[in-house]
Amino acid sequence: xxxxxxxxxxxxxxxxxxxxxxxxxxxxxxxxxxxxxxxxxxxxxxxxxxxxxxxxxxxxxxxxxxxxxxxxxxxxxxxxxxxxxxxxxxxxxxxxxxxxxxxxxxxxxxxxxxxxxxxxxxxxxxxxxxxxxxxxxxxxxxxxxxxxxxxxxxxxxxxxxxxxxxxxxxxxxxxxxxxxxxxxxxxxxxxxxxxxxxxxxxxxxxxxxxxxxxxxxxxxxxxxxxxxxxxxxxxxxxxxxxxxxxxxxxxxxxxxxxxxxxxxxxxxxxxxxxxxxxxxxxxxxxxxxxxxxxxxxxxxxxxxxxxxxxxxxxxxxxxxxxxxxxxxxxxxxxxxxxxxxxxxxxxxxxxxxxxxxxxxxxxxxxxxxxxxxxxxxxxxxxxxxxxxxxxxxxxxxxxxxxxxxxxxxxxxxxxxxxxxxxxxxxxxxxxxxxxxxxxxxxxxxxxxxxxxxxxxxxxxxxxxxxxxxxxxxxxxxxxxxxxxxxxxxxxxxx
Amino acid sequence: xxxxxxxxxxxxxxxxxxxxxxxxxxxxxxxxxxx
Numbered sequence: 001x002x003x004x005x006x007x008x009x010x011x012x013x014x015x016x017x018x019x020x021x022x023x024x025x026x027x028x029x030x031x032x033x034x035x036x037x038x039x040x041x042x043x044x045x046x047x048x049x050x051x052x053x054x055x056x057x058x059x060x061x062x063x064x065x066x067x068x069x070x071x072x073x074x075x076x077x078x079x080x081x082x083x084x085x086x087x088x089x090x091x092x093x094x095x096x097x098x099x100x101x102x103x104x105x106x107x108x109x110x111x112x113x114x115x116x117x118x119x120x121x122x123x124x125x126x127x128x129x130x131x132x133x134x135x136x137x138x139x140x141x142x143x144x145x146x147x148x149x150x151x152x153x154x155x156x157x158x159x160x161x162x163x164x165x166x167x168x169x170x171x172x173x174x175x176x177x178x179x180x181x182x183x184x185x186x187x188x189x190x191x192x193x194x195x196x197x198x199x200x201x202x203x204x205x206x207x208x209x210x211x212x213x214x215x216x217x218x219x220x221x222x223x224x225x226x227x228x229x230x231x232x233x234x235x236x237x238x239x240x241x242x243x244x245x246x247x248x249x250x251x252x253x254x255x256x257x258x259x260x261x262x263x264x265x266x267x268x269x270x271x272x273x274x275x276x277x278x279x280x281x282x283x284x285x286x287x288x289x290x291x292x293x294x295x296x297x298x299x300x301x302x303x304x305x306x307x308x309x310x311x312x313x314x315x316x317x318x319x320x321x322x323x324x325x326x327x328x329x330x331x332x333x334x335x336x337x338x339x340x341x342x343x344x345x346x347x348x349x350x351x352x353x354x355x356x357x358x359x360x361x362x363x364x365x366x367x368x369x370x371x372x373x374x375x376x377x378x379x380x381x382x383x384x385x386x387x388x389x390x391x392x393x394x395x396x397x398x399x400x401x402x403x404x405x406x407x408x409x410x411x412x413x414x415x416x417x418x419x420x421x422x423x424x425x426x427x428x429x430x431x432x433x434x435x436x437x438x439x440x441x442x443x444x445x446x447x448x449x450x451x452x453x454x455x456x457x458x459x460x461x462x463x464x465x466x467x468x469x470x471x472x473x474x475x476x477x478x479x480x481x482x483x484x485x486x487x488x489x490x491x492x493x494x
Numbered sequence: 495x496x497x498x499x500x501x502x503x504x505x506x507x508x509x510x511x512x513x514x515x516x517x518x519x520x521x522x523x524x525x526x527x528x529x
Binding site (some may be wrong): 013017042043044046050203206207210211212253256257259260263264266267270423424 | 496497498500501502503504505507508509511512513515516519520522523526
């Protein structure tokens with residue numbers, strides 16, 4: 001049996017940084033940040049965004065790196081080492097990204113299909129009609145599931161197989177993969193940005209993106225949006241950074257790595273804003289419509305607005321289409337396998353199941369879980385599950401993580417541990433951020449999301465749909481965490 | 495059309511903090527030469 005113990009380490013510091021950056025940078029950097037920035041004061045949003053990055057994102061990244069590096073364990077075992085009764089938090093932390101991966105991989109399957117469709121610009125003159133009707137075969141409501149879409153299903157199969165192949169041999173292979181899959185999409189994004197900036201109307205688009213509206217800084221919702229953006233973008237509270245840091249060498253740096261990973265992620269988001277808005281500006285000018293009338297965020301941007309703009313390019317449209325979807329696919333693959341690694345590591349650590357077997361089981365389950373999102377009603381369910389997992393599942397985990405580590409455990413021990421191996425020393429300000437500031441912000445985020453969802457049910461859907469797509473997955477994961485904790489394990493000595 | 499001064503200011507501000515910061519921490523990492 002191929003049992004890999006935690007004697008397993010990253011091949012180099014570069015491999016770890018690339019893996020962590022690859023995990024943090026994903027589709028959200030391209031389709032979420034530019035839109036959130038535009039919606040919340042344009043260039044002025046950079047101020048709350050950077051404040052959130054330095055007061056919440058980077059401190060939490062340091063926290064997760066410290067926990068992983070100190071315990072040398074996957075999240076369930078790491079939390080067990082902190083306190084026997086806290087193991088369930090670790091399971092909760094690793095099961096949430098498993099659900100995330102189940103639908104994230106579907107979006108990647110869409111990108112995969114679109115990469116091929118770029119060859120002959122298959123979406124034609126009406127990209128919206130093509131995406132919703134011909135490609136997704138969208139049904140009238142989430143209650144109507146519809147047929148399984150074969151191209152999406154094939155894409156799903158290909159991506160889950162890729163995830164398995166990358167993960168089953170352990171972190172050394174991850175290190176080799178990310179050395180390619182992290183720089184490539186960044187280079188492609190730069191190429192697309194240069195192309196976008198040379199198009200007519202690009203400056204109008206960039207102007208929408210960057211022109212600051214400083215009056216919005218007085219709006220508390222803008223600050224909440226900044227904290228939420230930082231929190232989701234860095235891939236925190238998903239057990240990923242704890243798992244990845246557990247493979248670091250004993251004397252590896254923690255704090256500087258956290259700064260590098262966080263700034264690389266934020267820098268990619270900032271760059272993506274130019275890629276998106278230059279092309280959106282071009283499309284607005286070409287079609288004689290206002291930028292606000294175009295889909296700037298989410299699937300609309302990626303599968304309707306962007307393909308429409310690609311079709312209008314004066315030359316090499318197919319080439320730039322392929323570049324765009326290849327970039328998204330390669331951005332996504334690192335995030336996808338990083339979402340699976342924590343749960344496979346958790347299973348491996350607890351039940352001595354070989355990494356290959358654990359990865360095989362998780363990827364197979366993931367494939368079947370993904371199938372619901374590959375149906376005609378899949379887009380509805382994807383949006384519902386994503387809304388609830390992101391707004392409640394992840395925020396709740398982040399909050400619990402800070403409360404347990406900040407209040408139930410001597411947080412200064414983790415600080416001392418980080419300082420022992422890091423070039424940059426952190427002071428007591430870090431304890432204050434973890435114990436007070438971040439929990440306070442996360443509590444508000446959770447409360448606002450709860451109130452909003454009670455007053456206005458998500459998209460006006462009936463309660464049974466919201467319960468099934470939003471509440472049931474979160475409660476099931478919560479209960480499963482306790483079940484996994486209670487099942488006796490055969491732990492691997494670390 | 496050209497970018498407004500305030501937009502250019504935000505462009506410089508964002509670039510300096512994000513890419514300048516990244517370059518600084520990468521430089522520190524290279525200097526430390528740790529595993």
